[in-house]
Amino acid sequence: MAEEKKAKKRDAEATKARILQAAKREFAKHGLGGARVDEIADRAQANKRMIYHYFGGKEDLFRIVLEEAYLGIRSAEKKLDLDALPPSEALESLVRFTWNYYLKNPEFITLVNSENLHRAKHIKTLPSLPNAMRGLVGMVENILKRGEDSGEFRKGIDAAQLNITIAAIGYYYLTNRYTGSFLFERNLMEKEALEDRLAFNVETILRLVRS
Amino acid sequence: MAEEKKAKKRDAEATKARILQAAKREFAKHGLGGARVDEIADRAQANKRMIYHYFGGKEDLFRIVLEEAYLGIRSAEKKLDLDALPPSEALESLVRFTWNYYLKNPEFITLVNSENLHRAKHIKTLPSLPNAMRGLVGMVENILKRGEDSGEFRKGIDAAQLNITIAAIGYYYLTNRYTGSFLFERNLMEKEALEDRLAFNVETILRLVRS
DNA sequence: CACTTAATGCACTAACCAGTTACTTCTTTA
DNA sequence: TAAAGAAGTAACTGGTTAGTGCATTAAGTG
Known part of the structure; x- marks a missing residue:
C-alpha cells in the first residue's frame, strides 16, 4: 500500500470528498434548483467534468448528499x-x-x-x-x-x-x-x-x- | 360606473388577480428559483409582458404573493x-x-x-x-x-x-x-x-x- | 366621433447553465 | 520502461429563461 501523501496531485477519494462537501454547502444554500454545478466544481477545486464522472449528474449528486x-x-x-x-x-x-x-x-x-x-x-x-x-x-x-x-x-x-x-x-x-x-x-x-x-x-x- | 361584464376583453384588475393566483401556485410548487415566469403567464391566461407591466419582475411578484x-x-x-x-x-x-x-x-x-x-x-x-x-x-x-x-x-x-x-x-x-x-x-x-x-x-x- | 391612455401580443435577445467532447497528464503495474 | 487506464482540463453546445422593444388594439373621455 502506498503511504498517504499530503500534496498528492491525483486522489480520486479526496476529490470525491471535496465535491460532496462543496455540494452539501451549495445545495443547502440555494436548494436543488438554485444550486449551480459550476459553483460546486469551483468550490471543490475540481473540474466540473469530475462531478459527472464520479456522480453521474446534478440530481445524483443531490441524492448522495x-x-x-x-x-x-x-x-x-x-x-x-x-x-x-x-x-x-x-x-x-x-x-x-x-x-x-x-x-x-x-x-x-x-x-x-x-x-x-x-x-x-x-x-x-x-x-x-x-x-x-x-x-x-x-x-x-x-x-x-x-x-x-x-x-x-x-x-x-x-x-x-x-x-x-x-x-x-x-x-x-x-x-x-x-x-x-x-x-x-x-x-x-x-x-x-x-x-x-x-x-x-x-x-x-x-x-x-x-x- | 360601468357594469361588470363577464366577457370583458380588457380588465386590468382581473388580469392582475389571475397572475397573482397563478404565481402563488407556481412559486409554491417550485420555489422562487424553480418557478417559471412563462408558466405563470400561461396559467394566468395572460401574456408574460403583463407580469412585467403590473409587477415589475419575478422577484417583485414573489414579494406581493x-x-x-x-x-x-x-x-x-x-x-x-x-x-x-x-x-x-x-x-x-x-x-x-x-x-x-x-x-x-x-x-x-x-x-x-x-x-x-x-x-x-x-x-x-x-x-x-x-x-x-x-x-x-x-x-x-x-x-x-x-x-x-x-x-x-x-x-x-x-x-x-x-x-x-x-x-x-x-x-x-x-x-x-x-x-x-x-x-x-x-x-x-x-x-x-x-x-x-x-x-x-x-x-x-x-x-x-x-x- | 377623434383622441388619449392603458392593456395586450409577438418576437426577440442576452445571459445562463447542465451536460459533453476531445484532449492532456499522471499513476500503476506487468 | 512501456502500455494502459484513470484523473483531470478546457472549450463548447443545445436548450432554456428572465426580461424588452415595439406594434396593435380596446376602453374611457370630451
Whole structure:
C-alpha cells in the first residue's frame, strides 16, 4: 500500500470528498434548483467534468448528499446511549441533542426542505433510510416503555408522534429563523434567545409525557 | 360606473388577480428559483409582458404573493374571536385553526420555506407584516392571561414561544410530509393519520400550559 | 366621433447553465 | 520502461429563461 501523501496531485477519494462537501454547502444554500454545478466544481477545486464522472449528474449528486445527511444525523443519535439514563433524562437529552444538531448542521434542515419541495423523489431510491429511521423510533419507544414502567410517564403515547414533535419544535424555529426574526422583531438566533427556546422545548416534551 | 361584464376583453384588475393566483401556485410548487415566469403567464391566461407591466419582475411578484399569503392567514386568525371562549377552548381552537389552515392552504408553507431560503429578503420591505404579527402574539397573550387569572394555566409562559410551538407542531409535520411518509413507512396524509396528529397536537399544547 | 391612455401580443435577445467532447497528464503495474 | 487506464482540463453546445422593444388594439373621455 502506498503511504498517504499530503500534496498528492491525483486522489480520486479526496476529490470525491471535496465535491460532496462543496455540494452539501451549495445545495443547502440555494436548494436543488438554485444550486449551480459550476459553483460546486469551483468550490471543490475540481473540474466540473469530475462531478459527472464520479456522480453521474446534478440530481445524483443531490441524492448522495441527502443520504449522507440522513445517515449522519442517525449515526450521531445512535451514539447517545440513552438507555443508560433514566427516562426523563433520556428524553431531555434527545431534545437537547436534536436542537444542537440542527444548530450546528444547518444544512441538514435546508436539504430536507429542498427534498420535500421535490416530493422526496430522490431519497425514495435509498432503502437504507427507512431502516435507519426504525432505529430512532425504537429508541424512543424504549424510553417511553421504561418511563411507563417506572410510573414517570403516562401510557399510550405514540413514539412516532413524539419523535415528530421533538424534531418539530426545534426544526420550525430554526428553518424559519429569517422570517421569524423579522416578523417577531427580535433576533431569534441570539445566544439568549436560543437558550430560551431550548429550555421551552425541554419543558414542552417533559410535560407532554409525564403522568 | 360601468357594469361588470363577464366577457370583458380588457380588465386590468382581473388580469392582475389571475397572475397573482397563478404565481402563488407556481412559486409554491417550485420555489422562487424553480418557478417559471412563462408558466405563470400561461396559467394566468395572460401574456408574460403583463407580469412585467403590473409587477415589475419575478422577484417583485414573489414579494406581493408573500405579502398576500401572510395577510391572508392573519386575517383568518382575526376572525376566530377567541376572546369569547374559555382559555383552554380558545387555545385548542387556535391549534385546530392553525393546523387546518396549513392543510387547506399548503402553498403557505412552501412560500414561507422559499422565503427563508432567501433569508427573508423579500418580506423585509413590507412593514405591514411585523405589525400584523403583533396582533397574533397579543391574542395569545390575552388567552394566557385569562387562563392564569382563572387558575387553569400556570404562570410565566412566553406568548411568542407558545405561538411558535403551536405553528411548529403542525408546520413540521406537513412541510415534511413527503420525506416523513417515506421514512416512517406510512402515509402521513391519510385521513386517520391527520386526525391522530391533530389530537396529539392539541394534547401537547394543553399539557404545556395547564398548571 | 377623434383622441388619449392603458392593456395586450409577438418576437426577440442576452445571459445562463447542465451536460459533453476531445484532449492532456499522471499513476500503476506487468 | 512501456502500455494502459484513470484523473483531470478546457472549450463548447443545445436548450432554456428572465426580461424588452415595439406594434396593435380596446376602453374611457370630451
